[in-house]
Amino acid sequence: MTSALNPSLLSWLRCFDAAARARSFTQAAATLCITQGAVSQQVKQLEQWLRRPLFLRSPRALVLTPEGLRLHGVLRESFDALEAALLQLRAPAEGAPLTLSCAPSFAMGWLTPRLGDFFRQHPGLELRVLGEFESLDRARMAQRGLAAAVRYDPGGYADLQDSLFLDEWLLPVASPAWLAAQPQPPQLDTLAPEQLLHDDQAWDGAGPHEEWLQWLQAARPAGLPPALAQGLHLGRHFNLTQLALAAALAGQGVAMGRAALVMDDLAAGRLVAPFRLADGGVALRGRAAYRLVAPADAVPGVEAVRAWLGAQAASFIRQRDAWLARHNTP
Structure with a gap:
């Protein structure tokens, strides 16, 4: 069975997605580093292939038709899934910093005062801490380049491993x-x-x-x-x-x-x-506790962070x- 997704159609879809996000052929052209005329022409070819309009064109902006809205929603989901898969598969660069997302209050009140000990123990590992508390899944961690996260919650992550280190x-x-x-x-x-x-x-x-x-x-x-x-x-x-x-x-x-x-x-x-x-x-x-959250196939360095957090937590628990x-x- 021959796929409908030939190279021309994929190129048309790329231009349509950029135009739909910007609501402008001119801004889409700047994003894609091609001419405004090229974007307009490729979107027109996609509309001809579909035999239906995807935009209502006006002097001020492009307005998506119902069919255009439907197609753009499917494209966004597909592109996001593809981007997440690529980021997950891509091996980290040698010596790349390890980014740790951490609940802000815990980062300020408990983690940061202890980080000096981590850097003394692991002088070759560059650890970057981001203070944030958004919920996480594997795709979002990949998209944001997060190697691991510390969260305060009751646990229960569907596609990530979470290990409790401090009640x-x-x-x-x-x-x-x-x-x-x-x-x-x-x-x-x-x-x-x-x-x-x-x-x-x-x-x-x-x-x-x-x-x-x-x-x-x-x-x-x-x-x-x-x-x-x-x-x-x-x-x-x-x-x-x-x-x-x-x-x-x-x-x-x-x-x-x-x-x-x-x-x-x-x-x-x-x-x-x-x-x-x-x-x-x-x-x-x-009810909640502090957990290190990471993919099952975590990047090198996460295990060192996990072991260090466990040792620091054990010392704190005694106090x-x-x-x-x-x-x-x-």
Whole structure:
């Protein structure tokens, strides 16, 4: 069976895709480094072959017909899939940097202060860290040139391998200055809404107030008092945990802390844990954890990052668990 995708048709489709994205033959020509007349002619040949128009031409812009919209949608999906496959198959250049995508708050609060140790251990490996929290799949990682990623979530990646290297514990935190400024010792049940500091989304796909709600349900298993329930929905909101914690450090209220991000401040006395759970402890194991996410056929260097993260996490866990043993008891 002879394929309809002959070289001429593929060339016409390439010009059509560029024109459809730009809505202009002139801009498409600049993108493809050919003349405007060549783009217009190749699109016209595609329309003649299809026996139907793909654009409505006007002096100001090109407008896709319904058939043009349908064809362009199929082309975009096909080209994106082809690009992802090519990027996945292409071997990295020798000595190319390894790019690690990392949840921003974790990158700032835990990873970056420890990176000096990684570079001392691996002087020949160039590691670049990008702070971002978008959801990932294999195609997106390939398109963005990501060798691996650190994500804070419950896991469950369909086409990537994720290895948990650090679990997380949740506890409300505030500054000593905020506590001292309260006219009476603060009570969890009567906190004003503006005193609760929120990370709007703990991880991609998390529900509203995910971490606050999990901790509060363990603190008040019989149900949340009205003031506290109202505070969950009002409060002060941020799009990064690190911003909510910065507000807590500045004495603006109580933030839900993650042990990995607040342990140094707790140890130094810059933050305190003012409230307790129903069982008398202060911290609760969270649903999410920190995971290294990478394709099964990860590029060289990812295994070194995985081993280093594991060793750093083990050291931190010893410090964290010693603090929990002193404070997380009735």
